Amino acid sequence: MNLKLAHTKGFASDNWSGVSPEVMEALQMANQLHHPAYGENDPMIQQAEKRFQEIFETDCKVFFVYNGTGANVLAVQHLLKSWQAVVAPHSAHLNEDEGGAPEKFTGGKILTVDCPDGKIRPEQVEPFMSSIGFQHHVQPKLISISQVTEMGTLYSLHEIKALADFAHQQGMYLHLDGARIANAAVALGVSFSEMVTQTGVDVLSFGGTKNGLMFGEAVVFLKPELAEGFEYNRKQGMQLASKLRFITAQFLAYLENDLWKRNAKQANAMASLLADELEQVNGIRLSRAVEANGVFAIMPKELIPKLQQEYFFHIWNDSQNEVRLMCSFDTTAKDVQGFVAAAKRLLK
Ligand SMILES: Cc1ncc(COP(=O)(O)O)c(C=O)c1O
Incomplete structure (x- = not known):
């Protein structure tokens, strides 16, 4: 098979991940x-x-x-x-x-x-x-x-x-x-x-x-x-x-x-890290409580499509510029940091 595959992990959904x-x-x-x-x-x-x-x-x-x-x-x-x-x-x-x-x-x-x-x-x-x-x-x-x-x-x-x-x-x-x-x-x-x-x-x-x-x-x-x-x-x-x-x-x-537990722990921990990091970014604010593996945030409208080019995620509420970022068992701290760095760069 000769497929050209994207390797950047997005935050679209936890079923975009692979298999343990x-x-x-x-x-x-x-x-x-x-x-x-x-x-x-x-x-x-x-x-x-x-x-x-x-x-x-x-x-x-x-x-x-x-x-x-x-x-x-x-x-x-x-x-x-x-x-x-x-x-x-x-x-x-x-x-x-x-x-x-x-x-x-x-x-x-x-x-x-x-x-x-x-x-x-x-x-x-x-x-x-x-x-x-x-x-x-x-x-x-x-x-x-x-x-x-x-x-x-x-x-x-x-x-x-x-x-x-x-x-x-x-x-x-x-x-x-x-x-x-x-x-x-x-x-x-x-x-x-x-x-x-x-x-x-x-x-x-x-x-x-x-x-x-x-x-x-x-x-x-x-x-x-x-x-x-x-x-x-x-x-x-x-x-x-x-x-x-x-x-x-x-x-x-x-x-x-306890594979189920290890996987869920990782996904939840990455959502928590993502929330902490996003809170530090000027222009982005969390819109809902982060209680498990989902992060909801409001971002400047013009940032969303640019960031989606690099890390795909879904818009949750168009009129509010609210997006949903889901973490999976295979999301890493590096993925989170890469995403936040991209947001900061694109906001400049
Ligand atoms: C809350 C909830 N229930 C059920 C499902 C299952 O959906 P699917 O039929 O895609 O497996 C999903 C998937 O997005 C979900 O988020």
Whole structure:
């Protein structure tokens, strides 16, 4: 192959990164096998499910899927009838970045709430409760939150529990979009069990791709009875990979020897370094709290396209000149310093 590749690491997203060497090794190991397809009677699936049960300290049911959109959509669709609704922050990936897939697959509605910091509170869900039992309105049945949120913020354990308690009091469920769950656990200094099982989350989209996997996510039902029939939904939803072992092998490597933790620690530390360095630059200011691996900043309008030529990143809010800078497990201090130096040079 003769490809001309760019080697500068940008800050566009944590899925612009490559694959952890340990995960690549696991893929190579899986490639040696002639192995049952679709995960049927596959000892690797059993091993991976056992590992998830250990980290969540409960008999959860785990289903491996290809991507985060698939995990979210299937989790929501599985728990909703077409006349029921999921309540989520307007900024939720489920609402803004899944191309209408949740609406297409559930046939239902997403009821959204404006949440400036990306976090929804029980009192913002409460007004929807007046629809319960009224046949002309969709029936709220699920609350969906993201941890880390799309705004780079974190729910405390107390806040997650309050949402779970509220949902359960109302006969609803709580879904957690954990595309960046490892970054959240590391930032809060808690275990997956403390953040998810012990707070009362019902179903979780467990991310891997943004923290060192090539592809692969897992839908985890913390209450096994809720998982009934999910395998059929996964197949109908086209998320059952025939060579499923390439996903499970990655997760086995990811959950072994705390690889997930090392990767997330690096990404979070680099975001913190980037935030510290940017704060020193005249003309740039941080626009949101830096709580995990995302940094949001406001920059002079004319700087943005010039800097993007050197280090690609996305504009978050055009009217405010706000950009989003994501750090990955493979971001280094040198990448951060190079970016900040480029910003300073271009600002002169
Ligand atoms: C909060 C959140 N959820 C889910 C996803 C998963 O998306 P994908 O379908 O691209 O794997 C992403 C990726 O950007 C995300 O940021």
